[in-house]
Amino acid sequence: IPLLKKVFLTLFALAGIASCNGGDDGGGDSTATFPSTPANLTSTNAPSFASTVGLAARMAATMRVGPSLNVTVTPGTFTDTGCVGVGGGGPATITVTPSTGNVTGTATYSSFDRCYGVRLGGTASITGTLNGPQVEVMNFSFSPLSFTVGTQTYQMSGTGTLDWGSGAGGAATYVITLTATVSGAASFRLENFRVDSEIVAGREELFISGRVLMSDGFVDVSPTASRVHLPIPSTGLENGSVQMTGATTIATVVFNGAAAPSISIVPR
Numbered sequence: 624i625p626l627l628k629k630v631f632l633t634l635f636a637l638a639g640i641a642s643c644n645g646g647d648d649g650g651g652d653s654t655a656t657f658p659s660t661p662a663n664l665t666s667t668n669a670p671s672f673a674s675t676v677g678l679a680a681r682m683a684a685t686m687r688v689g690p691s692l693n694v695t696v697t698p699g700t701f702t703d704t705g706c707v708g709v710g711g712g713g714p715a716t717i718t719v720t721p722s723t724g725n726v727t728g729t730a731t732y733s734s735f736d737r738c739y740g741v742r743l744g745g746t747a748s749i750t751g752t753l754n755g756p757q758v759e760v761m762n763f764s765f766s767p768l769s770f771t772v773g774t775q776t777y778q779m780s781g782t783g784t785l786d787w788g789s790g791a792g793g794a795a796t797y798v799i800t801l802t803a804t805v806s807g808a809a810s811f812r813l814e815n816f817r818v819d820s821e822i823v824a825g826r827e828e829l830f831i832s833g834r835v836l837m838s839d840g841f842v843d844v845s846p847t848a849s850r851v852h853l854p855i856p857s858t859g860l861e862n863g864s865v866q867m868t869g870a871t872t873i874a875t876v877v878f879n880g881a882a883a884p885s886i887s888i889v890p891r
Contacts, residue, residue, distance in 0.1 A: 655810050662840030664869025666888060672835060672842050672867055673876040673884050675811050677860050680831050682770050682779065683799045683818040684853055685741040688715050688730060689758030690787045690795050698722045701756055705737050706856065712736035715743075723755050730761075732768065740858035742771040751785075761785040765803075775808035795822045800833070812836040816844075820853075827853040831865050842867040842874075851878055860884075 662668065692701035699722040703715040713733030719726035727750045735743040745768040751761035763785070767778035781803025790796040800817045816833035830846035844865050851863030860878035867874045868891065877885045 655804065655806060655812075657812050657836035657838065658840040660840045661868075661870035662837070662842050664842060664867060664872045664874055664888065666886075668837075668839050669867070669874045669876075669886050669888060670883070672837065673874070673886055675809065675835055675837065676831065676844055676865060676867070676876065677878060677884070678772070678777075678809070679801070679805075679811075679813055679816055679835065680818050680829060680851070680860060681739045681741050681772075681853070682743075682777075682805075683783075683801055683816070684820065684827060684829075685735065685737045685739055685743050685770070686732070686747075686763070686768065686783070687785050687797055687799050688717060688761065689785070690797070692717060692753075692756040692758065694756050699726075699728070703735075705735050709736045709738060712742065717749070719749070719753065723753050726751055726753050730763065738856035739853060740772060740856075744769045744771070747783075758785070758787050760787075767806075772808075777805050777807040777809060779803050779805045781813070790821045796820060797822075810838070814841075819846075821850070826855055826857075829853055829860070829863070835867075840870070842869050844868075847875070854880075857881075 688703045692703055694701060699719050701717045705712060711734060713735060715735045716731045719728035729746050730749050731746045732743040747763040747765035749761050749763055752759040763783040765780060767780040770777045783799060783801045785797060785799045788796045798819045800815060801813045802815060804812045814834040819830040820827045828850040830850055832845050834841050834843050844867055847864045847866060849863045851860045853860055859881045861880040864875055864877045867876060871891055872888050873891055874886050874888045
């Protein structure tokens with residue numbers, strides 16, 4: 624194919640990818656290391672990178688708590704019930720000292736679900752700022768958290784920061800940033816992986832950015848002008864795009880819900 628000619632491809636919905644929007648490069652463990660050089664982003668490996676971006680965004684959206692927590696009878700203990708009505712899903716329990724202001728404590732997820740096709744379990748150490756039951760800032764440290772997507776399980780170890788705010792018309796907004804390593808059903812690393820979300824009726828609208836490292840090297844992810852939609856409920860991102868920049872090429876990824884995304888690749 625001539626160097627200056629665009630390459631357009633539509634990804635086939637491979638069973639393991641389409642079911643979770645997650646890449647699988649053969650698995651790995653939390654001690655895995657990844658090349659510190661940009662990936663040679665091609666039609667062969669772009670699908671795995673794109674699927675990993677989608678999976679990581681859904682993981683980030685699932686682990687956020689707030690903005691308003693449920694108060695319990697125990698001072699300093701709050702809950703987030705997540706996606707109400709999902710069979711078998713449990714709460715996130717946030718236990719902090721003191722019960723408001725600058726706090727320290729834990730967030731424990733019990734098969735926690737936000738209706739994004741992801742179940743979350745495990746405990747993270749947290750620090751941050753609460754205004755009563757309102758979450759302002761929360762910093763996470765975890766080793767590991769367990770994410771279950773269909774029949775696949777992933778372990779994530781690292782750190783994260785959650786910052787709640789408000790957008791136009793008073794819409795709730797949050798930014799969650801992860802630096803973490805994922806192992807299990809897939810092996811990859813996230814560096815300053817940022818999901819910037821505005822929550823509107825029936826969905827979240829996301830800008831996604833940061834670095835994703837896999838066995839081929841890394842790509843830098845940047846948002847386009849079109850926010851990616853994460854409907855409630857859903858099992859995949861849709862109606863928006865991101866760009867992935869590799870060593871010599873740039874891939875534009877258009878998400879298509881539970882189906883595989885579409886990708887176009889051009890020279891840098």
